[in-house]
Amino acid sequence: xxxxxxxxxxxxxxxxxxxxxxxxxxxxxxxxxxxxxxxxxxxxxxxxxxxxxxxxxxxxxxxxxxxxxxxxxxxxxxxxxxxxxxxxxxxxxxxxxxxxxxxxxxxxxxxxxxxxxxxxxxxxxxxxxxxxxxxxxxx
Amino acid sequence: xxxxxxxxxxxxxxxxxxxxxxxxxxxxxxxxxxxxxxxxxxxxxxxxxxxxxxxxxxxxxxxxxxxxxxxxxxxxxxxxxxxxxxxxxxxxxxxxxxxxxxxxxxxxxxxxxxxxxxxxxxxxxxxxxxxxxxxxxxxxxxxxxxxxxxxxxxxxxxxxxxxxxxxxxxxxxxxxx
Numbered sequence: 001x002x003x004x005x006x007x008x009x010x011x012x013x014x015x016x017x018x019x020x021x022x023x024x025x026x027x028x029x030x031x032x033x034x035x036x037x038x039x040x041x042x043x044x045x046x047x048x049x050x051x052x053x054x055x056x057x058x059x060x061x062x063x064x065x066x067x068x069x070x071x072x073x074x075x076x077x078x079x080x081x082x083x084x085x086x087x088x089x090x091x092x093x094x095x096x097x098x099x100x101x102x103x104x105x106x107x108x109x110x111x112x113x114x115x116x117x118x119x120x121x122x123x124x125x126x127x128x129x130x131x132x133x134x135x136x137x138x139x
Numbered sequence: 140x141x142x143x144x145x146x147x148x149x150x151x152x153x154x155x156x157x158x159x160x161x162x163x164x165x166x167x168x169x170x171x172x173x174x175x176x177x178x179x180x181x182x183x184x185x186x187x188x189x190x191x192x193x194x195x196x197x198x199x200x201x202x203x204x205x206x207x208x209x210x211x212x213x214x215x216x217x218x219x220x221x222x223x224x225x226x227x228x229x230x231x232x233x234x235x236x237x238x239x240x241x242x243x244x245x246x247x248x249x250x251x252x253x254x255x256x257x258x259x260x261x262x263x264x265x266x267x268x269x270x271x272x273x274x275x276x277x278x279x280x281x282x283x284x285x286x287x288x289x290x291x292x293x294x295x296x297x298x299x300x301x302x303x304x305x306x307x308x309x310x311x312x313x314x315x316x
Contacts, residue, residue: 012260017282019175
């Protein structure tokens with residue numbers, strides 16, 4: 001014979017023992033997870049793209065800054081070389097033979113003009129090279 | 140057999156979906172029961188159960204294994220159930236017609252006496268204080284494991300035994316009236 005307590009146990013067991021979600025619960029959950037996963041993947045891809053763009057812009061700015069520095073250096077170098085040449089010519093002038101002095105007197109203006117053109121052309125060439133190198137655009 | 144280590148291994152391998160597929164059969168009923176014990180509404184409990192697994196899926200990469208998976212999942216389930224409970228007004232009861240229908244749906248062909256018994260029993264359970272009601276529901280859902288209920292409700296086993304004893308006594312007294 002069963003006691004009232006065991007009867008109560010039996011009824012409660014019958015009432016709550018089979019408690020479970022609906023049959024389509026797992027399918028609905030997995031569908032939600034797939035959607036969530038898709039959203040996450042899209043967000044991750046967008047973040048990666050933005051990071052890549054930022055990295056590209058930083059690299060480009062760095063490259064441009066380096067080119068400008070090179071250009072400044074090149075201009076200063078050319079001026080320095082021209083100055084050295086002038087100093088060398090002035091120093092060597094009294095020791096040069098009459099023939100060389102005659103030739104230099106004859107072609108002096110041309111040599112000076114050529115030197116001036118060279119000094120002016122180097123930075124101009126550098127600037128031209130800088131302008132013709134267009135940055136690669138991201139699609 | 141499901142182990143916390145296996146789940147952690149899958150998470151580290153960025154195979155969260157597989158980890159959830161492992162967790163689902165082990166915890167679905169328990170999480171649903173826990174949510175149901177708070178909400179006393181089948182549909183709301185299912186929604187909360189879904190949300191709990193979504194939260195678990197999102198949080199799995201941060202799970203460090205310091206607490207056991209079950210403790211962690213039950214904590215998420217309790218918080219989600221309490222949030223849903225706070226958001227929901229007015230509160231339904233176990234003896235509401237909708238809840239009765241949901242419980243009856245567990246047994247495809249109950250007899251007329253069984254329906255009457257269930258209705259009376261549900262009303263008795265419904266009249267219990269919250270903690271006692273939760274313990275009663277989870278104890279009989281959890282195949283009468285005090286430890287299982289204690290883990291789900293984050294309370295000592297002794298408290299579960301006391302609450303269960305009081306609930307049974309109260310129900311027996313009410314049924315004997």
